[in-house]
Amino acid sequence: MKAEIICVGTELLLGDILNTNARFLSRQLAALGITVHRQWVVGDNEGRLAQLVHEALERSDLLVFSGGLGPTADDLTKETVARCFGDTLALEPSILQNIRGYFASTGRHMPPHNEKQAMVPQQGGWFENHNGTAPAVWFEKDGKRAVLLPGPPSELHPLWNEQVGPWLAAGQKQMLYSLVLRVTGLGESHVEEKVGHLLENQNPTAALYAKTGEVHIRITALAKTQTEGEAACRAYAEKFYAILGDHIYGEGDKGLEHALVKALQQKGLTVATAESCTGGLVSQRITQVPGASEVFGFGFCTYANQAKHKLLGVEDRLLETVGAVSSQVASQMAVGAARVSGADIAVSLTGIAGPGGGTDKKPVGLVYVAACRGNDVYVAKLLLGARDRQSIRTSAANRALDMARRLALGLSLPGTKHFAADQTADFEAEER
């Protein structure tokens, strides 16, 4: 089956936003064994859109749209495609009720505009949107289909995953199954050195993708059933596990924060955070995981020196001599966070995220990450280079989450120095 992806939105043509929907839909269609041979982006212009739909129907079997389903007058994708498919739209009372309920749940009245979102195809069909007001709709004519999805990713993704994807999958003979292995603690070229020989295979295929602070390995199998595809990917994944070991921290779309929360839950442990340069990024990521409250209760965002001293008991003497960005202060932050919170494990970060504040001795990108459990403190000194503030913070947060994960699981902590918690003020000698 040949498909085209059509994203509607002037903001895409103006370059205001990145087209993440095209990528998402391409991946999803590839996984169903449906070949995407074009993606295109057009503005909210009825004439241009209708012309393109007619052209696309000449060459393709399936058109997948995103965007243009909003309540305003210039949202006209649904009306235009309906005409191209010779279908008509009519008001669906159950959707109208949902939209009214959606507004009521946020304490507002539905503006009259939004009524047009409740219009659905009379020959085609629709899928209910549980995260917004625009339902997905589909049209069919002469064996060719169009599916229209709302543009916001927070609505498009669940609609696809729960309803539209399975509906399309039901008609497919071969499908692709993918498995992503998530690797931390090794750069892309190091991963490639170790597993390069596994990247030349025909089926399953495997490819590396460098991400901020981690590397992903995507394994993809072409198979007749999901079960067969899953078994092929799993068998191939074992080859990577045999080489990379506990550098593979998880699979799929769940980041290090999920791996940490899971490890803590498994071991019945809790974690606390003490953050300076990351300003709450680590605690924010941990608490983005549903159920984090079982394993996380206290986070300290000690951006000022005074906060490090007052909340965590970091010695003023150290802040004045070796400075806030030092392995000693990182250690005392972690130890203080564990003591005040009573958590089993604590992690801390202090560094220079830039763009200002760097010196020759302490350049932008220098971050100390400490993790403690009981009387054991481990400190990593990161030199993340003069990258942008956000990348430095993300990479440092990844390292903190991984160190906590390793402590929780009883794994070794490569690339760290070990100290005793009651001696964190006395190891200047180690530093120099």
Next chain:
Amino acid sequence: MKAEIICVGTELLLGDILNTNARFLSRQLAALGITVHRQWVVGDNEGRLAQLVHEALERSDLLVFSGGLGPTADDLTKETVARCFGDTLALEPSILQNIRGYFASTGRHMPPHNEKQAMVPQQGGWFENHNGTAPAVWFEKDGKRAVLLPGPPSELHPLWNEQVGPWLAAGQKQMLYSLVLRVTGLGESHVEEKVGHLLENQNPTAALYAKTGEVHIRITALAKTQTEGEAACRAYAEKFYAILGDHIYGEGDKGLEHALVKALQQKGLTVATAESCTGGLVSQRITQVPGASEVFGFGFCTYANQAKHKLLGVEDRLLETVGAVSSQVASQMAVGAARVSGADIAVSLTGIAGPGGGTDKKPVGLVYVAACRGNDVYVAKLLLGARDRQSIRTSAANRALDMARRLALGLSLPGTKHFAADQTADFEAEER
């Protein structure tokens, strides 16, 4: 002038990579006053590409390509477009020498494949690539032009900025200037009700974009010079300011955290945060702004009840009776954060981000946000609906940032209740 952007690459159609080139080129062309009315992505397939080029030349004046200029056999963009334009390619010795030099500088010999990168149009022309081996090339026929750029952004951006952009600009008589107004505290449909009559204008144009927890208004003027465009946008923006007032918190690409840090800097004030359901998202956003250390020193991530009591002095009695998700606890969290930190302003958030944890009385999406300054405490009760966890947290964080901004600037706090800081435990009556 009408343009189309054509990105060539199977990895884009498979969804392996995000199409950042389409966004970059769209922005650059818009700034030159060249209207992009379509973007395309196609694979490395000669027949499909040739068909698309012929179609595009029927309707557009300029085709801008990225990708497909590599050394391998399946890189055939240049050869295909040359045929469509009736041009031929010939070896350019100076480029071949550059490519050989490029390989030598990395200690390697040029593989024979790469020779095809030195082939340039005989009627059109080329631009030297200082960051890679593939030059940009252009073709012209009957007043229509095509420009072909290499795919890697590290080569495409400098080629555009230094050579291709200025070359296109030289032929332009008009350009576009854009201004984005950022609106908070009003939903998209409410903004549209208020300013709908301003969205029908011809020049400047204005359009609304709904974002999580805020709305953007983009004003775009077509003008002869940048100065003229800027003046036209500014004059039109004043009409929006007259209607929306301080709901417009900023302009351009800077979020509420930037507006808050700027307001605090202007007034010489500091802020502290106390977060439960957002888990550090607010402090993380504030500290994402370079220079935040001037106005922010202390953040409390009190996810557990014990943390709310121990770090912020929230009364156990309240946590047991009205519960952590209540206006009383939100108030005491803010007051406690201000007291412990010594900050001028403090904001707090407590709520149910879901997906679990909701009840009939306290549903998912219920968040209390409190802000205090001196003895004044303001509490907003948000009903954000059963959306995904991340949207609920983002919207709640936006409200907290905006309340702090309003307190800093001495603005009113619409949609809040006002209490005295020393009576936050006693206002159960207000609640019921």
